Structures are given as structure tokens and as C-alpha cells.
Amino acid sequence: MKKVKICGLRRKEDILIVNRLKPDYVGFVFADSSRKVTKEEAKALSKQLEKEICPVGVFVNEEPEIVAQIANAGIIDLIQLHGEEDEAYIQKLKAFTNKPIIKAVRVRSREQIQKAEALSCDYLLFDTYIKGQYGGSGKPFDVSLIGEVSKPYFIAGGLSESNVAEKLKNCDAFAADVSSAVEIDGYKDEKKVQQFIEAVRKG
Numbered sequence: 764m765k766k767v768k769i770c771g772l773r774r775k776e777d778i779l780i781v782n783r784l785k786p787d788y789v790g791f792v793f794a795d796s797s798r799k800v801t802k803e804e805a806k807a808l809s810k811q812l813e814k815e816i817c818p819v820g821v822f823v824n825e826e827p828e829i830v831a832q833i834a835n836a837g838i839i840d841l842i843q844l845h846g847e848e849d850e851a852y853i854q855k856l857k858a859f860t861n862k863p864i865i866k867a868v869r870v871r872s873r874e875q876i877q878k879a880e881a882l883s884c885d886y887l888l889f890d891t892y893i894k895g896q897y898g899g900s901g902k903p904f905d906v907s908l909i910g911e912v913s914k915p916y917f918i919a920g921g922l923s924e925s926n927v928a929e930k931l932k933n934c935d936a937f938a939a940d941v942s943s944a945v946e947i948d949g950y951k952d953e954k955k956v957q958q959f960i961e962a963v964r965k966g
């Protein structure tokens with residue numbers, strides 16, 4: 764069964780929703796965004812998360828020492844790098860923490876994906892390229908660009924209950940990641956989260 768990640772949790776209500784619906788992963792965004800949480804907020808939210816749900820920290824070009832501090836404090840179990848982090852950055856981060864790493868790629872070409880495969884991260888995540896916006900755009904991209912990839916990967920970018928099954932059929936993703944389409948007025952909506960999780964798991 765495909766895995767599912769609900770990204771951009773920021774309220775106690777969001778944690779109650781995911782604890783009931785049990786996605787495989789949830790994301791806390793530590794980068795500039797309407798969904799941004801502080802380390803203290805994420806710590807309090809993560810503590811209330813059911814143990815079977817894996818908390819992921821989303822960072823954009825953050826100092827590796829800061830990322831590692833948050834990871835090593837047990838607030839997150841997986842690190843998602845969503846900026847221009849390169850192999851040198853990943854090596855530096857790995858010197859500070861042994862938490863697994865997802866490297867996000869905002870897809871513009873097949874060459875870019877092949878280059879990302881050589882990075883020493885554990886997973887890749889393919890998201891939509893929008894100039895000036897790192898993530899959470901709500902805009903889809905053509906997943907047929909992905910092709911064969913040697914690492915397990917997430918797909919993201921404008922996924923919704925109505926398009927996720929089709930997108931998963933057109934690539935070999937390990938997991939689907941969503942934020943915008945499971946929100947109403949910027950807040951996570953239980954019904955939408957439930958419909959998305961069901962659509963991913965039904966395939």
C-alpha cells in the first residue's frame with residue numbers, strides 16, 4: 764500500500780485529526796510560510812502525536828546545526844530539505860544527526876531528477892516548480908517526467924482526493940504528500956484529510 768503524508772500541521776486540532784485518521788507521516792514546516800511553526804510549537808504538537816505516525820520537519824536552506832538540534836531533540840524523526848541544499852550540505856547535516864533525510868526537488872527536467880538520485884539522502888520528494896515559492900503551492904506537475912528512480916520517493920504538488928490515484932498510477936512513488944487540498948481557509952479539514960488518505964490507500 765502507498766504511504767501518505769499530511770504536511771503543514773500547526774494546531775492542536777490538526778494533531779487530533781491525524782491521530783484519528785493515522786496517515787503514515789505528518790509534516791511540520793519550519794520555513795517561511797503561513798504554515799510555519801516554531802521549534803517550541805512543533806515540540807508541543809509532536810508530543811501529542813500517536814507513536815505510529817512519523818513526524819517530518821520541513822526546512823528551506825536552514826543551518827544544518829539548527830536542523831540537527833530539532834531532529835536530535837526528538838521533535839521530528841525524518842528531515843525534509845526543501846530548498847537548494849546540495850551534497851556538501853547533506854554531508855554536513857549527517858555529521859550532526861543520523862535521522863533519515865528526504866531531499867525535495869522542484870521538478871523542471873528529467874536531468875535534474877537524475878542528478879538528485881546521486882545525493883546521499885534516504886528518500887527523494889518531487890514537487891512542483893513555481894518561481895519564488897518553495898512548496899505548498901497547491902499546483903500539480905506532470906509526474907510522467909519522473910521516470911525510473913533508484914531511491915524511494917514521495918510525490919507532492921497539487922495532489923487532491925480527486926487526482927492522487929491517477930498520479931500514483933503514472934509513476935512509481937512510495938508515498939503521496941499533500942497540504943493545500945486538505946485545507947479550508949488555510950486550516951486542515953478532517954473530511955478532506957480522510958478522503959485524501961482513503962484515495963491514496965485504495966490506489
Ligand SMILES: O=C(O)c1ccccc1NCC(=O)[C@H](O)[C@H](O)COP(=O)(O)O
Binds near residue numbers: 792796902920942
Ligand atoms: O507547505 C508549505 O507552506 C511549504 C513552505 C515552504 C517549503 C515547503 C513547504 N511544504 C512542503 C510540503 O511537503 C508540501 O506538502 C508540498 O509542497 C505539497 O504542497 P501542496 O501542493 O500544497 O499540496
